[in-house]
Amino acid sequence: MSAQAGTVLGGVAPQTTRVMNLYNFLNQAARRHGPDLGFVWGDKAWTWADMRRRVDAMAVALARLGVAKGDRVLVQSKNCNQMFESMFACFKLGAVWVPTNYRQTPDEVAYLAKASGATTMICHADFPDHIAACRAASPELARVITIGALDGHDEYDALVASHDGESAPAAGVERDDPCWFFFTSGTTGRPKAAVLTHGQMAFVITNHLCDLMPGTTNADVSLVVAPLSHGAGIHQLVQVARAVKTILPTSERLDVEQVWSLVALWRVSNIFTVPTILKMLTEHESVDRYDHSSLRHVIYAGAPMYRADQKHALRKLGRVLVQYFGLGEVTGNITVLPCHLHEEEDGDAARIGTCGFERTGIQVSIQDDAGEEVEAGQTGEICVCGPAVFAGYYDNPEANAKSFRNGWFRTGDLGHVDAEGFLYITGRASDMYISGGSNIYPREIEEKILMHPDLAEVAVLGVPDPTWGEVGVAVCVPRPGAEVTEEGLLRWLDGKFARYKMPKRVVFWEELPKSAYGKITKKMVREELERRG
Structure with missing residues (x-):
């Protein structure tokens, strides 16, 4: 009762x-x-x-x-x-x-x-x-x-x-x-x-x-x-709860050298950032000129971190990286990959591509379109419940109706869990595209492309095609001074995944558009593609 x-x-x-x-x-x-x-x-x-x-x-x-x-x-x-x-x-x-x-x-x-x-x-x-x-x-x-x-x-x-x-x-x-x-x-x-x-x-x-x-x-x-x-x-706000001293840089824009100088000066022990900023911090030459041995927790969230960038950051900073996955609606509280599970070397222990396991007090459910939980290893929508889930969207009953089902908050992200409960994000449901009847998840392709030594950033998205319905376009940013061609990259990718996943076009830009929070968003990349014809 x-x-x-x-x-x-x-x-x-x-x-x-x-x-x-x-x-x-x-x-x-x-x-x-x-x-x-x-x-x-x-x-x-x-x-x-x-x-x-x-x-x-x-x-x-x-x-x-x-x-x-x-x-x-x-x-x-x-x-x-x-x-x-x-x-x-x-x-x-x-x-x-x-x-x-x-x-x-x-x-x-x-x-x-x-x-x-x-x-x-x-x-x-x-x-x-x-x-x-x-x-x-x-x-x-x-x-x-x-x-x-x-x-x-x-x-x-x-x-x-x-x-x-x-x-x-x-x-x-x-x-x-x-x-x-x-x-x-x-x-x-x-x-x-x-x-x-x-x-x-x-x-x-x-x-x-x-x-x-x-x-x-x-x-x-x-x-x-x-x-x-x-x-x-x-x-x-978390720092205030433990009376942790907060240091605010004076530069309005990211000044990498200033960041590392402040880390050394104040013996900074924790930083919160996003993968794109962490990449910039660890690839700048000043990272090697300042003492950052005081760092214990370098926390990154907002988007998954590509494996190549993760390994580079681990080489530069040591085992201090902490990844979490969580939308604003769940205030960052879905999964965590703590320091001791960040492996620099590839292998079974590295669990490449995972964003960790469920946060304390949080439950994750991978569900199909009908709201039924799928088995481990199967892809579905990442849904979550627990005390960190928000109260709902203000004055927006339509969005609330779409975002909650049977008490679960629907993140709109796709992924799967392994037998031990580690979560792997495939991408946003809106990022997936269907080519020739097959579901294609850009995240997997982007991970492979970024293993190319001459590429710094990439975004893969589906565009309309009269024959296949949709085909993939890879927008790539070469590293400074590198020369990469479409033909050369496609040849390099051959055999690294099934051919139906291969992008049909590759374009090269000097940089990818980013949101105000430093994240690469497919919406902005798509708009720029359309603008460039």
């Missing part, structure tokens, strides 16, 4: 599911480690006590301006201490933090403002056009606070100074109260707001510490090399 709402189960009446307000992570760090440095940005530094005082002041300022529990606060900013603080100020009020990627256009951010229903905007002063576009699109956007002076707007640091020393109790929150609208990257359409909650995120933080960075303490140091608006922001 199932329990119904309001009934007594086992003699215990249902209780409200109050949970800790995530602001308390900062409060705890300040209480235990107040005088210690918490955030370093160039020649500026703040202790944990400084950070809490500034966040408390901004929370008071926002409340005086009318921001209340449940209100959405849009944040358009480069990486800076104010952006990081705004997260905790929103959490403290029970408001919803809605960060954007600062590289997005005014129209793109205006869409996020409207889709989120934001009533307040915190915007870096370098983006006045974004403010104008957001206000035009969303009349309900009642107030704008700028980071840096901009005529006609309240300035962030001035508000902090005017309320310095003031504080108020953190809002009481329940497990499913939203704290963060995590916008998807929109690789297959308009971005959607995944609703992350206080209870969900408490589990995510615990899980990250358990599975990605075991043994993390306040003696550790973390370096930011990606926008705080998405995965890097979640990673830094």
Whole structure:
């Protein structure tokens, strides 16, 4: 007999599911480690006590301006201490933090403002056009606070100074109260707001510490090399939970030498990044000129890492790589491949192509189109359940209906598990193409192409063909100074996989288009192919 709402189960009446307000992570760090440095940005530094005082002041300022529990606060900013603080100020009020990627256009951010229903905007002063576009699109956007002076707007640091020393109790929150609208990257359409909650995120933080960075303490140091608006922001929230010092590079764009110099200077022990950035970091000559022996966890996610790049990174950094697989909707919590399972040499122990096993408290199910679980070794859609799964998309019942089935969240990724439960991603369901009646998964072909010593990047996708339905096109980026031809590459690939999988065309570009988060997206590659005819 199932329990119904309001009934007594086992003699215990249902209780409200109050949970800790995530602001308390900062409060705890300040209480235990107040005088210690918490955030370093160039020649500026703040202790944990400084950070809490500034966040408390901004929370008071926002409340005086009318921001209340449940209100959405849009944040358009480069990486800076104010952006990081705004997260905790929103959490403290029970408001919803809605960060954007600062590289997005005014129209793109205006869409996020409207889709989120934001009533307040915190915007870096370098983006006045974004403010104008957001206000035009969303009349309900009642107030704008700028980071840096901009005529006609309240300035962030001035508000902090005017309320310095003031504080108020953190809002009481329940497990499913939203704290963060995590916008998807929109690789297959308009971005959607995944609703992350206080209870969900408490589990995510615990899980990250358990599975990605075991043994993390306040003696550790973390370096930011990606926008705080998405995965890097979640990673830094995890650092606050253990009072880990965060180092923020001063360069707006990736400066590889600066990254390695900061690793050496601050004895950095963990970094979160994506495969394309990790590739750039380990292929730059400066990696050999700076001491990076302090690194214990170099965490990469957002896309699978090609084996050739993985082996190179292991040769340069040692056994410090940690891979995880997880969409924004599951806040990164699906699988993990820890340091000790990253093998430099090929062989059975290397489990080439796996993204690891299920995260603690998470269950993965490979399902067919009918929602039935398939056997080990069979390809299907990767579905997941567990406390890290988001509450759903904000104000988007159609997307929610498509994304959940029988209680499982459908990732849209294809893959299979082996007999021991290690997951192998074949690709996005939307990436698969059918040629001559056969399903072709680009990931397998891309792995083989990247074993060619003269190629740095590749994307394979299916394009319409009158004879075969679809055929593969490989878009390749040669290494600097290398000369590779279509005929030569196809000859080199001959025999490395079944002939029906062989790309029918190969084109060479100087670089592949990437999203604002440094990921190669097939949608952008396809658009560029069409543009070039």
